[in-house]
Amino acid sequence: VKDGVTGRAFIFLPELKRKRVIYPYIGVNKDLTDKDIDYKRFEDFKIIHMEFLDTPKQFKIQKCLSTLDIDFSLSIGMIYAKKGLTTKIKTILPNCKFVFLNEIELRVLTGSSSVTDGALMLNKLGARIVVVTLGRRGCIVSSDEGMIRVPTEKIKVVDDTGAGDVFAGGFLYGVLERLSIEDCTKIGNRMASFSIRDFGATRGLFKQKNKGFF
Template sequence: MKRDLVVIGEANPDLVASGLDALPRLGTEILCQEFGVSLGGSSALVAAGAARLGLSVGFITRVGDDLFGRFVREELAKCGLDLAGLVVDPSVRTGVGLILSLPTDRAIVTFLGSISGLPAELIDLDYVFAHRHLHVSSFFLQDLLRPSVASLFARAREAGLTTSLDTGFDPKEEWDGGLRDVLAQADLFLPNEVEATAIAGASDPEEAAVLLSQMVAGTVAVKMGARGAVAAANGRLVRHPGFRVPVVDTTGAGDAFDAGFLAAFLRGECLESCLAMGCACGALSVTAMGGIAAQATLEQATRLVATGHV
């Protein structure tokens, strides 16, 4: 029997400073209310979140044989993922994310290291094809993988898989790298509003969703933080206002949304239900520090969707 989901991408530790009122200015020192180290990397967080929701998930990634790489492997093993596709490479240093978390958003400083270093030749296609769905995150950070994503998606779809992409932010703000070819092979595209409006050249998330839906093979869902999300498919526009929850740290909220949306999608649910489940998982994620501590169970997310309360 096929597993539900395979995620290809990066895994790294996140060093999270939360409870900041503002970002530091050069030459000054500020205090944070909390600090922690947790599993990070958008791809890893999507995989972990989907497993938490009950999906069977395989994860393909590359880490170094160093302190941070060992931390990542230990944390991934706790998530119930199949790690047959994990590569430990002594020649690379494991990437790291430094997260500066404010009440409503966060800024990220990234050391790429292994994050950009997963070449397509390390990916076992037979392993990929043993799943129902293929997801790729952090498109703009994965320098070695990026040129192969369009062909990888095309081959996956030929093998009967559905596909999804979350580009993440482009540090160069060029928003290209062959993205349109990838979108043509993507059944789902899951950007946030900054990414969506930049890629589409749109003035607002709804316009971006409509424009991007004309580029993808299926559905676009645009994440809008505390304002919920909007999705476009087959000429339809669907909105969800999100859920009110106490905010501790927004790290990984978008990845939790992806996991929730994918879980509902793979259960064959309608677009409205997929959007609601994504918003619920994203909301629950922000109630604790780090991207993984408050990832939702299916029971928790379903209850929030049904009642509107945590």
């Protein structure tokens, strides 16, 4: 797509520890269709990670990508979690190797007050590995091998914007390195801990880069 306005998000972080406000704008992304995608370029990929989108054109792209012979990873944000377990989400979950979401998103999506029950619900709908971040309490991972809970270190939170995406990136790095699921979560937790120490998703990471992450 050559013409159009680039998608963006305006994020406001009020003082006094009030919840942030995000105004997303999808922009030209809404015009992207499956005909614009060269699927041959994905032949050497090991993992594809995307955030769920249910607009018709974008959902068709996601559905096509999720059926490739590549591990498909999906984040379900609050915007779509609020819509509940729609037919579209139920359609794509069986193609997902990994599903990432936080505790609140899981409760809203599934309607379950129990994190473990909500994660198992997504497993039953076809998601093979469900990763739920719990903030200061770490995360849980639910799969056909059982459920594990991994704690995280205590860090003073400055801004947790984007921390979930940073966690997912660290986790998937561990997957590519063929580490155990528990070690993948530890890497995700570690990376996210640097992200939340400063404003923005990446500023804390760049500050830590020269010092080393581990």
